[in-house]
Structure formats: structure tokens, C-alpha cells
């Protein structure tokens with residue numbers, strides 16, 4: 001069921017209802033949380049490092065790869081290859097709805113995708129979208145496939161067996177942490193009941209995840225001599241604030257081609273990020289017709305560009321979001337690399353200020 005079908009059926013039913021350096025074993029020590037406590041990675045996985053003062057991230061979102069649609073995933077792979085060749089990312093951020101299609105074919109598609117990603121020789125981290133876990137997929141089983149990727153930096157939660165929420169350090173030339181990347185599970189659909197029946201629609205962050213993020217931000221400050229390390233967060237379902245920000249902010253760039261389909265409930269993740277003082281940018285997927293970036297009280301709220309092909313809906317040009325973090329500064333540049341090789345909607349972020357360039 002695609003997202004539009006889901007929204008429709010939910011309305012009907014739901015009214016009631018770089019890399020390459022061998023990492024030290026403690027490089028991922030900061031993934032512990034009450035809900036998910038990532039295990040240490042096995043040795044041989046990459047650490048994340050700035051190169052020449054930059055850490056270049058390529059966001060891949062909503063690829064919706066389907067094993068039985070090889071002509072479509074071939075187009076998606078070719079687009080990703082082209083952009084990787086031109087943008088030379090240090091890291092790939094996969095923000096959900098990665099693999100869809102019939103359940104029995106998903107392992108084969110994941111294997112193909114992971115092999116494809118590993119071919120670039122750069123680290124990557126994965127979160128799930130609402131469609132990844134459909135079709136009878138077991139999240140723990142799927143997660144065991146994902147972490148088998150050679151350059152995958154995800155960790156498994158030892159209790160649930162799912163991908164853990166993580167805080168990934170990115171090291172500067174002097175060996176100290178200069179950037180942190182949070183990858184968070186935004187889940188799929190609401191499972192909460194109100195007095196009138198099931199709260200419809202998509203999920204929201206659980207209170208324990210919000211508490212975890214707060215603690216991680218505090219731990220980061222303590223670990224780094226009182227310094228708020230510039231940070232970014234990646235997940236699938238946009239926050240409720242994406243809509244508010246688009247409508248109220250003085251700065252916005254890109255397209256809002258459909259409503260923001262966040263969960264119905266604001267469980268306070270944005271406030272935790274704001275008060276934590278570390279996060280400078282949030283990058284989600286989910287809404288295929290939105291690719292904008294906007295300002296919400298000094299934090300960038302951005303969508304990736306729609307990275308997939310004709311296995312789901314979109315009215316936008318295909319594109320991939322590039323994010324260039326600057327070492328030692330609370331700054332990044334970002335743009336959408338479209339399918340014609342253009343860099344569009346170029347934005348420079350600096351200490352809460354935004355400008356096009």
C-alpha cells in the first residue's frame with residue numbers, strides 16, 4: 001500500500017482508529033539509551049572523519065526499491081551512481097522507505113542494495129520508513145540483513161534486535177569529535193488509542209526516545225568539555241513542526257507539493273533538540289512531493305530529495321540532497337542534486353542563520 005493509499009484508507013478506517021579507517025571499539029560507545037541500546041560494532045567497520053575540512057553527506061530517501069521491478073531500481077542505482085561520482089560523499093544517509101515490494105523478495109532486494117552501497121566504499125547508516133516494515137517484514141530479521149553491510153555503521157539493539165537509535169561521532173583532523181549524527185527510528189503507524197478510538201495516521205517519537213536524545217545531548221556536552229558539538233538528525237517521518245515552520249518562517253527554499261504527513265501527536269522531539277543546543281539540522285523523507293528546507297528557531301528542517309523511481313508516487317523531479325558540514329564550525333551548505341546534474345536550492349546555514357547562494 002503506498003502512502004497516498006494509506007492516507008486514504010486511514011481516513012476511512014482510521015476515523016475510528018572517511019572513511020575506511022579501522023575504527024576503535026569505542027567509536028560507537030554513545031549509542032546507549034533506555035529504549036534501544038546499540039551494541040558495540042564489530043571491528044573492521046569504518047569511523048567517520050572530516051576530509052579537508054568537510055564532511056560530505058548524501059541523503060538517499062524513499063527509494064522504494066522493488067526486486068520485481070529491475071528496470072526501476074536500475075534507474076535509481078544509475079542516478080545514485082552519477083551523484084556519488086559528482087558529489088564525492090564521505091557518508092550516505094538512508095532515511096527510510098528503502099525497500100518495498102512483496103515480503104519474500106525483500107531480502108534479495110536488500111542484498112542487492114547493500115552490495116551496491118558497499119561498492120562506493122563509504123560508510124552509510126540506515127533508518128526505516130513506514131513502508132520498510134510492511135508486507136509481513138520482521139524488523140529484527142530485516143535489521144540483521146542491514147547490519148551485515150560491510151560499510152554499514154548501524155548497530156543492533158540487543159533486546160529488540162532492531163536498529164538502535166544512534167549518535168555517531170565524526171572526527172576532525174585533530175582526532176576530536178567535530179560533528180555528531182543522530183539516526184532515529186520514527187516508526188510507522190500510530191498504535192495509540194484516544195477516547196474516540198484509535199488515533200489515526202503515522203507514528204511519533206516515543207517519550208523514551210525524546211528522553212534519550214536529551215540525555216545524549218547532555219552527555220555530548222560533558223564529553224566535549226562543555227562544548228555543544230554541531231549535530232544533525234536523520235529520520236523518516238517529518239516532525240509536526242515542519243508544517244509550522246514552512247508557514248511561519250522568513251526563510252524557506254524548495255517545494256511544498258503536499259501536506260506535511262507527520263504523526264498526529266507532537267511528542268516533544270523538536271523541543272528536546274532546541275533545548276539540547278546541539279542539533280543544527282533535521283533531515284527527513286516520507287513526503288515525496290516535498291523537498292524544502294526551512295528555518296525553525298535556528299534549526300534547519302529539511303526534506304531529502306525524492307530518490308526513487310516509478311514504484312511509488314511523486315510529482316517532483318528526482319533529486320538527492322547533499323549536505324556539506326564544515327569542520328569546527330556550526331555551519332553547513334546544502335542543495336538538491338537533480339537528475340540533470342544541477343545543484344538547486346543552494347542554502348548556506350551558519351549559526352542559525354540561513355541564506356541562499
Ligand SMILES: [Fe+2]
Pocket residue numbers: 003062064096097129131286287288312
Ligand atoms: Fe516513501
